[in-house]
Every structure is written in C-alpha cells, then in structure tokens.
Amino acid sequence: MPERLPKNSCDTHLHVFGDAKAYPAANPNALYAPPGDCNFAAVKALHDAMGVDRAVFVQPTIYGTDHRLLHDVLKNAPKANYRGVAIVDDSVSDAELEKLDSVGVRGARFNFGGRFKLAPSIADFRRGLDRVRELGWFVKIFGFEDDFLVVADELKKIEFPAIIDHMGGPDYRRGTDQPAIRLILDLLKNDNWWIGLSNGDLRSQSGYPWDDAVAFGRLLYEAAPDRCLWGTDWPHVHRFMRPDKDGPSDYGVAHEMARVALLERYLPDRAARDRILVNNPARFFGFD
Numbered sequence: 323m324p325e326r327l328p329k330n331s332c333d334t335h336l337h338v339f340g341d342a343k344a345y346p347a348a349n350p351n352a353l354y355a356p357p358g359d360c361n362f363a364a365v366k367a368l369h370d371a372m373g374v375d376r377a378v379f380v381q382p383t384i385y386g387t388d389h390r391l392l393h394d395v396l397k398n399a400p401k402a403n404y405r406g407v408a409i410v411d412d413s414v415s416d417a418e419l420e421k422l423d424s425v426g427v428r429g430a431r432f433n434f435g436g437r438f439k440l441a442p443s444i445a446d447f448r449r450g451l452d453r454v455r456e457l458g459w460f461v462k463i464f465g466f467e468d469d470f471l472v473v474a475d476e477l478k479k480i481e482f483p484a485i486i487d488h489m490g491g492p493d494y495r496r497g498t499d500q501p502a503i504r505l506i507l508d509l510l511k512n513d514n515w516w517i518g519l520s521n522g523d524l525r526s527q528s529g530y531p532w533d534d535a536v537a538f539g540r541l542l543y544e545a546a547p548d549r550c551l552w553g554t555d556w557p558h559v560h561r562f563m564r565p566d567k568d569g570p571s572d573y574g575v576a577h578e579m580a581r582v583a584l585l586e587r588y589l590p591d592r593a594a595r596d597r598i599l600v601n602n603p604a605r606f607f608g609f610d
Contacts, residue, residue, distance in 0.1 A: 324582045327373035328596050332603035335487065335520055335553025337382045338362055340391045348388035351439040354562035356384060362395050368556065371575045372582075376609055380407040380431060380462070382559065383438050387414050389422055396425040405607050407431050407462055410450045411442060423457060428607060430454045434465035434473060435491070441469075447476060455482050460606070466491035467502045474505050483514050483606065485551065488521035489542055494534040495527060498541050507545050516549040516606060517542050519598065522584050524560060532584055539588030543598075550598050551606065552585050554578050 460483035522535035
C-alpha cells in the first residue's frame with residue numbers, strides 16, 4: 323500500500339454532498355439520493371489521512387444546475403486549496419457563472435454518458451463551450467467508450483483547455499485499439515487536451531487489483547505524461563446505485579490508497595507519480 327502522499331497532492335475529481343433537506347436532488351433523472359454523510363467534513367478527514375492538500379469538487383449530476391452546495395462549500399473552504407467544476411447549460415445565467423467564478427469554479431463538465439440523460443444537443447454544447455471559453459474556464463468531457471465517437475467532430479474543434487474524464491471509460495475487453503481510445507490518443511496530440519487517469523477500477527472486469535486497467539493507464543500516460551491528472555472520484559456514486567453490491571468501506575482510506583497503488587502501476591517511477599499528483603494539477607488548476 324502506498325505511503326502518505328507528497329505535499330500539495332491534489333485530488334482533481336471528487337464530489338461533495340449536503341443535507342438532503344437543505345440541498346435536495348434537483349435533477350429529475352437523479353439515479354440516487356444525496357448521501358448526507360459524504361459532506362465536506364468527510365472529504366477533509368479522508369484527505370488528511372491520505373496526505374491530500376488540494377482538491378477539485380465536481381458538481382454531482384443529481385444536483386443538475388443547482389449549484390448552491392458547490393458555491394457554499396467553496397465559499398467556506400480555503401481558496402488557495404480548492405477549485406470547482408460546474409454543469410453549464412442555457413438555464414445557468416451569466417450572473418450565476420460570475421458568482422461561481424468568484425468562489426473558485428474554473429470549469430464546466432459536459433456529460434455524454436447515456437444513462438445519466440444529461441447529454442446536451444450539439445447546439446447546446448457549442449453555446450456552452452462559447453460561454454466557458456469567454457470565462458477563461460476549462461471543460462471536462464465525460465462519457466463511456468463510444469459516447470465520445472458521437473461528438474468526435476465537436477471535440478476536435480476545442481482549442482482551449484479540456485480534460486477527458488476517467489480515461490474515457492473504456493471497455494477493457496475491447497482492447498487498447500478500440501475506436502474511442504484511438505480518438506482520445508488523437509486528441510492528446512494537442513497540448514490543450516488533458517486526461518484523467520482515475521476510475522480505472524470501476525471499469526475492471528477482472529476485479530481487484532484491477533489488472534485489466536493497467537495497459538490502458540500506461541498507454542494514456544505515455545501519450546501525454548505532462549497532461550495527466552488523477553482523482554479519487556470519491557465517494558464513488560455507483561455504490562449508491564447498487565447498494566446490494568457495495569458497502570460503506572468502498573470509499574474509506576484503505577480503498578482510496580489502493581486506487582493510488584493502481585495509478586502507480588501505470589507509471590514508470592515515483593517521480594512520474596508525484597508529477598501527476600502535484601505538478602500537473604498545480605499547473606492546470608492554477609494552484610501556487
């Protein structure tokens with residue numbers, strides 16, 4: 323098991339939730355209820371135990387474009403150590419974007435994962451990208467394997483900073499030469515595209531220690547070693563969608579450090595790991 327992480331390590335992708343009465347699910351297609359025990363205090367305790375000093379909170383899909391919790395968490399957290407990612411569509415006003423920007427939101431996530439039922443139309447996606455670019459924000463693109471192919475032409479047009487979430491969510495059984503991976507490798511030839519080397523365990527068919535993820539992680543790292551990021555994806559919301567299969571320990575310290583160990587198997591040495599945990603996110607998210 324990896325030791326405590328290096329100073330200024332950053333968890334670049336996780337979610338935080340609030341009391342369901344104060345912050346109820348706003349998305350009519352929400353796949354789970356807000357887990358009240360997965361709040362900022364729980365995040366801080368986890369990170370303190372791991373040695374994580376910085377984090378980027380991503381708006382949970384169940385809240386839709388109701389950013390009240392994200393705003394409140396960032397407003398009360400140390401601004402030097404935390405950033406946020408919003409969900410942006412036409413319902414989000416310019417005034418709200420400015421308000422979010424003032425507390426440390428620096429990006430917008432577009433979700434093309436089919437079961438979430440949040441995929442924007444091409445016209446909506448283009449409008450959202452224009453607004454994000456004007457703010458000087460980055461974009462995060464989420465989907466599973468062939469979801470990316472549907473919007474490949476639009477992705478290739480993006481010229482400002484962009485992150486592909488969770489290794490592109492590939493089906494490991496299809497091998498590293500599948501079309502979605504080829505597309506991602508093509509995008510990574512451009513300096514504005516970054517890749518998240520997170521969630522490799524979630525797509526595994528082989529189970530712990532997730533051997534089938536390693537070839538994909540190594541391939542993506544080698545394509546852009548200075549543009550790789552990593553995050554826990556805590557608290558692994560898939561477990562709330564299938565409580566019969568996942569218990570509370572699925573998002574404890576030991577399990578998160580096991581995911582760090584998986585990251586280390588993608589990389590050639592400890593210096594590469596520290597670059598992904600510290601240097602790359604500091605540069606991308608503007609941490610000192």
